[in-house]
Amino acid sequence: MSSKFRNVFLVFGVLVVVIMLFSFDMKYDELWNNLKRAGGYLPLVLLLWLVVYFINALSWFVIIRGGKPSPVSFLRVYKFTVSGFALNYVTPVGLMGGEPYRIMELTPYLGVERATSSVILYVMMHIFSHFCFWLASVFLYLFMFPVNMFMAIILGLISALCLFLIMVFVKGYRHGMAVAFVRLCSHIPYLKKYAARIADKHKDKLETIDKQVALLHSQRKSSFYGALSLEFLARIVSCVEVWLILNVLTTDVSFLGCILIVAFSSLLANLLFFMPMQLGGREGGFALAVGGLSLSGAYGVYTALITRVRELFWIVIGLALMKIGNIKKTDN
Numbered sequence: 001m002s003s004k005f006r007n008v009f010l011v012f013g014v015l016v017v018v019i020m021l022f023s024f025d026m027k028y029d030e031l032w033n034n035l036k037r038a039g040g041y042l043p044l045v046l047l048l049w050l051v052v053y054f055i056n057a058l059s060w061f062v063i064i065r066g067g068k069p070s071p072v073s074f075l076r077v078y079k080f081t082v083s084g085f086a087l088n089y090v091t092p093v094g095l096m097g098g099e100p101y102r103i104m105e106l107t108p109y110l111g112v113e114r115a116t117s118s119v120i121l122y123v124m125m126h127i128f129s130h131f132c133f134w135l136a137s138v139f140l141y142l143f144m145f146p147v148n149m150f151m152a153i154i155l156g157l158i159s160a161l162c163l164f165l166i167m168v169f170v171k172g173y174r175h176g177m178a179v180a181f182v183r184l185c186s187h188i189p190y191l192k193k194y195a196a197r198i199a200d201k202h203k204d205k206l207e208t209i210d211k212q213v214a215l216l217h218s219q220r221k222s223s224f225y226g227a228l229s230l231e232f233l234a235r236i237v238s239c240v241e242v243w244l245i246l247n248v249l250t251t252d253v254s255f256l257g258c259i260l261i262v263a264f265s266s267l268l269a270n271l272l273f274f275m276p277m278q279l280g281g282r283e284g285g286f287a288l289a290v291g292g293l294s295l296s297g298a299y300g301v302y303t304a305l306i307t308r309v310r311e312l313f314w315i316v317i318g319l320a321l322m323k324i325g326n327i328k329k330t331d332n
Contacts, residue, residue, distance in 0.1 A: 041244045051237060055237060063223065071110060080101075082314065083321050086098070102119045113205055129228060131169070133235045141260055246303060265304075
């Protein structure tokens with residue numbers, strides 16, 4: 001990627017971080033007291049995401065390799081992973097900043113079509129693991145708690161939604177999604193002209209990308225299920241964060257309970273995907289989730305606060321990595 005485009009991503013990310021800092025819904029002395037309250041758990045929470053991002057990067061690396069030697073090193077993929085997630089955190093609608101950045105960074109190593117297909121595959125795998133995680137959490141809830149009629153309806157709706165989306169993604173893995181996505185955009189007002197232009201101008205490239213997407217599911221089963229397992233594992237490992245934070249406040253919470261808190265809070269937060277860092281949705285989701293497990297809603301707000309601090313920390317790291325260790329390489 002050229003320095004010009006990299007600087008555009010960097011400046012945008014920095015501006016959003018500054019806006020977030022000034023719009024923090026808490027006095028800074030109160031925020032500082034809460035951080036001190038976390039004590040030694042806060043560094044553990046920050047370091048935990050070294051592991052989570054390592055697993056995310058490994059999942060993407062499995063997709064890039066496809067059973068063959070990779071032209072890009074794992075450390076570079078790790079760097080792109082952290083920076084990509086940082087841009088996604090600060091971008092409204094999500095996946096609007098990090099994914100173009102990853103494609104542009106990978107293009108010199110893989111070529112535009114393979115770089116695009118590997119990023120699309122990883123994004124699909126990342127989202128697909130969300131649905132699997134939420135569906136698994138429904139069964140975990142049924143195992144751990146008695147269910148009344150209201151909760152049965154809620155869990156039933158969540159299960160139906162997850163199963164439907166899983167089927168949609170499986171179909172996308174079999175046939176690809178690039179052409180279908182452009183077709184969908186051609187029916188959306190204000191996007192019709194742009195989608196039609198892209199469909200005409202890049203028809204062959206879109207079809208090639210779809211073939212590469214379908215190839216992973218049909219011929220590289222080990223890579224497909226390996227990447228999916230790693231993404232699912234990353235979600236489980238990330239639940240350690242909530243367990244560590246809640247242990248500052250109470251010992252009356254299990255790790256399985258923390259999995260449920262993360263699952264249901266992330267479900268609500270993703271319904272507010274149009275907000276940068278899902279502002280408001282995360283806090284409300286945590287409060288509702290811990291309340292549903294008979295814990296104080298204040299615990300959820302505190303957990304969301306520490307999570308926000310961790311996100312800001314890693315956003316800064318990710319943005320800084322965009323300017324570190326870059327190698328000039330001619331596009332293929």
